[in-house]
Amino acid sequence: MRVTPKASDIGRAVGVLRAGGLVAVPTETVYGLGANAEDPVAVARVFQVKGRPPTHPLIIHLADATQLGDWVADVPEAALALAGHFWPGPLTLVLRRGSRVPLEATGGLETVAVRVPAHPVALELLSAFGGGVAAPSANRFGSVSPTTADHVRAELGDAVDFVLDGGPCNVGVESTIVDATGDTPNILRPGGVTPEELEAVLGRPVSAVSTSRIRVPGQHPSHYAPRARVVLVEPEEIAAEAQAAQERGHQVGVFLPPSCADVPVKAHAAVAIPESMADYARGLYGFLRELDELGCDLIVASVPVEEGLGLAIANRLRRAAGPRETHRPAPETVRMR
Ligand code: TXA
Ligand code: MG
Numbered sequence: 001m002r003v004t005p006k007a008s009d010i011g012r013a014v015g016v017l018r019a020g021g022l023v024a025v026p027t028e029t030v031y032g033l034g035a036n037a038e039d040p041v042a043v044a045r046v047f048q049v050k051g052r053p054p055t056h057p058l059i060i061h062l063a064d065a066t067q068l069g070d071w072v073a074d075v076p077e078a079a080l081a082l083a084g085h086f087w088p089g090p091l092t093l094v095l096r097r098g099s100r101v102p103l104e105a106t107g108g109l110e111t112v113a114v115r116v117p118a119h120p121v122a123l124e125l126l127s128a129f130g131g132g133v134a135a136p137s138a139n140r141f142g143s144v145s146p147t148t149a150d151h152v153r154a155e156l157g158d159a160v161d162f163v164l165d166g167g168p169c170n171v172g173v174e175s176t177i178v179d180a181t182g183d184t185p186n187i188l189r190p191g192g193v194t195p196e197e198l199e200a201v202l203g204r205p206v207s208a209v210s211t212s213r214i215r216v217p218g219q220h221p222s223h224y225a226p227r228a229r230v231v232l233v234e235p236e237e238i239a240a241e242a243q244a245a246q247e248r249g250h251q252v253g254v255f256l257p258p259s260c261a262d263v264p265v266k267a268h269a270a271v272a273i274p275e276s277m278a279d280y281a282r283g284l285y286g287f288l289r290e291l292d293e294l295g296c297d298l299i300v301a302s303v304p305v306e307e308g309l310g311l312a313i314a315n316r317l318r319r320a321a322g323p324r325e326t327h328r329p330a331p332e333t334v335r336m337r
Helices: 007-018 040-050 065-071 077-086 120-129 149-159 195-202 235-247 277-293 310-320
Strands: 023-025 032-036 059-061 091-096 111-115 176-179 186-189 229-232 252-256 269-272 298-301
Touching: 007 023, 007 032, 007 120, 023 120, 023 149, 032 040, 032 059, 065 077, 065 111, 077 091, 077 195, 149 277, 229 310, 235 252, 235 298, 269 277, 277 310
Parallel strands: 059 111, 091 176, 229 298, 252 269, 252 298
Antiparallel strands: 023 032, 091 111, 176 186
């Protein structure tokens, strides 16, 4: 259900951004923790609230593609085609940094990630604000992204100055990030726009493997992780794995794929995974949070077929299952302007 904020809420959010505060912004993918992209102090607060290393770049959100020229140094033809086709939408383009973008927002990189979100409330806010809003997902570093305003409130509480409630996010996984700085666009993170859709627009295959030397912090082995440990097995192994873990004393949560819907499973809690990948993506982070809230300490799941939106879902599940000790990266120094 879409929630329509009052005009006064948009006004209040704009006021908070102008005053250097932080606003939780609904987008079609996940909620963002937004700050005025041109205010290095506000941007620094985003990193602090998230507990995110300052070298990890943020995405700058714009009201429409016509503003692109203000924020990036140049727009290769392929980037123009992608922006023209997918914006507003769940696609982020990495391009050469324009002078309007402070190095604080890009983690010191000479490239910048930009996108126009397809959410009426985000677009209303961005138009009223007039500038760029730098926003990572509104969760603590490494944990599950929020897809409702309640998720944001539960996770960040008073650390965010204003939560703009736009209802639950429709896509449910983050944007697809494409490095469009060169002649051959390259997917840095799978997301709401599928490789198949990108290829249809570009008229050539797109690499889904990061071959570029650009640092991609979302690629940390553990990311998008619930409190419970996540174990990935083949679908036909789910029931046995869950039972064995229950018997070892775990509170087991299970992601039950449609192919196992009739299989009896001994577990503390189970989520029936929707057949449609769009529904699965929309529900994914909520399911992980739900199993956490039900007290599960171990989640047994399997990855879907890695095509279409299944690629992004599989990517998030694999990272959720990644080794946890890499959560706190070694401190790095970065030269700021
Ligand atoms: O759907 C989304 O993309 C959401 C909503 C709020 O827009 N945002 C989001 O932001 O997922 P975040 O910060 O959680 O992930 C952004 C990722 C970074 O982790 C990094 O991998 C990549 O964007 N990124 C940002 N700037 C980059 C750059 N200049 N070069 C390469 N990757 C970059
Ligand atoms: Mg994130």
